[in-house]
Amino acid sequence: MKQMTSIRIWFMQTFLMMSFISSLILFIGLQIYLYLEPDSGLTTTLTFWLWLYCFIVLAVAGIYFSLRGSSLIKGRLSDILLFITTLRRGKFTERITTYEKDEIGLISEELNQLAEYLQEQVYSLQRLAEEKTELSKTAMAAATMEERQRLARDLHDVVSQQLFALSMMSSASLRLFDQDPEKARKQLEQISEIAGKAQGEMRALLLHLRPVQLSGESLCEGIVKLIQELKHKTSLTFEASVDEIENLSNAAEEHIFRIVQEALSNILRHADATKVKLLLAEESGYIQLYIGDNGKGFDIHEERMASYGLKTMRERCEQIGGTYNIRSKTQEGTYIDIRIPAMRREE
Numbered sequence: 001m002k003q004m005t006s007i008r009i010w011f012m013q014t015f016l017m018m019s020f021i022s023s024l025i026l027f028i029g030l031q032i033y034l035y036l037e038p039d040s041g042l043t044t045t046l047t048f049w050l051w052l053y054c055f056i057v058l059a060v061a062g063i064y065f066s067l068r069g070s071s072l073i074k075g076r077l078s079d080i081l082l083f084i085t086t087l088r089r090g091k092f093t094e095r096i097t098t099y100e101k102d103e104i105g106l107i108s109e110e111l112n113q114l115a116e117y118l119q120e121q122v123y124s125l126q127r128l129a130e131e132k133t134e135l136s137k138t139a140m141a142a143a144t145m146e147e148r149q150r151l152a153r154d155l156h157d158v159v160s161q162q163l164f165a166l167s168m169m170s171s172a173s174l175r176l177f178d179q180d181p182e183k184a185r186k187q188l189e190q191i192s193e194i195a196g197k198a199q200g201e202m203r204a205l206l207l208h209l210r211p212v213q214l215s216g217e218s219l220c221e222g223i224v225k226l227i228q229e230l231k232h233k234t235s236l237t238f239e240a241s242v243d244e245i246e247n248l249s250n251a252a253e254e255h256i257f258r259i260v261q262e263a264l265s266n267i268l269r270h271a272d273a274t275k276v277k278l279l280l281a282e283e284s285g286y287i288q289l290y291i292g293d294n295g296k297g298f299d300i301h302e303e304r305m306a307s308y309g310l311k312t313m314r315e316r317c318e319q320i321g322g323t324y325n326i327r328s329k330t331q332e333g334t335y336i337d338i339r340i341p342a343m344r345r346e347e
Contacts, residue, residue: 007077011070015062023055076104083111092119166194219253220244223260223280230264239277245287245342252340255316256280256289262316263291263336266309271295271334282342287322289338297328 030047076099083096092115098108173187217225220242227238260278267273273295281288310326313336317324322340 007070007074011066012063015066016059019055019058019062022058023051026054027051073104076108080104080108080111083108083115087111087115087118092116092122166191169194218244219248219257220280222257223278226261226264227278230268234268235274236267237275239275241279241281243281245280245282248287248342252287252320252342255320256287256338256340259289259313259316259338260291262309262313267293267295267334270298273333285342287338287340287342289340290336292333292335294333297330297332297334299330300326300328 027047030050034047079096083094086094095112095115096108098105098112169187169191173184173191177184223242224240227240227242230236231238260280264276267276271293273293275294277290277292279288279290314324317338317340320340322338325337326334327337328334
């Protein structure tokens, strides 16, 4: 690091140089005068002492005025430096006092205006942060309310009706148990089937209630954990191959995890499947996701079969730049192919 030269030393060097040059010009002038007027009474020795006397007087005067001028300028510049250090530490309410309307005074006024601007920017950032917090709370409350309403509709439309049917059929079975055991047995079989469907609906709803975030887990760990949970709680058989994909962006991880979650929820609720195949891998800079089942399938061209879950999966896939393809045929299962660019965290 280069050592900084003091302003006071610079002033002293400048004034001493000016004193030396002035005295040298005087000495040369005296020598010229002595050469042109040899009878003037001046001698070489006298002119030398006269030059030396003038040099000393000019040097002393130069040192005095350099110290005085440099002290004034150094003091004002020190005030500016101290003020800039104060601003750097975040004290934007401080102001520097201006004494003169010279260049240093104009710099001081500009720094005061800069401090006011920074102070206004800090206030604006604080207001934006508070507004962001309020908007986040509002959005969270709205999302919570919307999810509650959706769950209430699902519970009312499917599970509540199934439970009501179970209640009516079980009461009828109790009345028929002694009179017609065969008919009661058939109704009990229907009750068991409806109870299984209701259980699948509840598991699908509980699957939706899982957090969207992976809670610190990688995408591979989150999907494997989800599959293991469904293995223990359902009769589904899984054929899964989930590769570890490193440094995938948070948005891509959350969307892919949510797509898998939505697909498995649809299988539980609608497919009547016994086997699910799930493949996740990275190939040539793209994330390949395949989910298939051996369920009852559906006609994808029928508008009423375009469920909310399928639409949500397509939207999530498109939000991260992916392509979404679905194939399904009645009694032949459903297959979803998704291809997503592998956007990394550093990108």
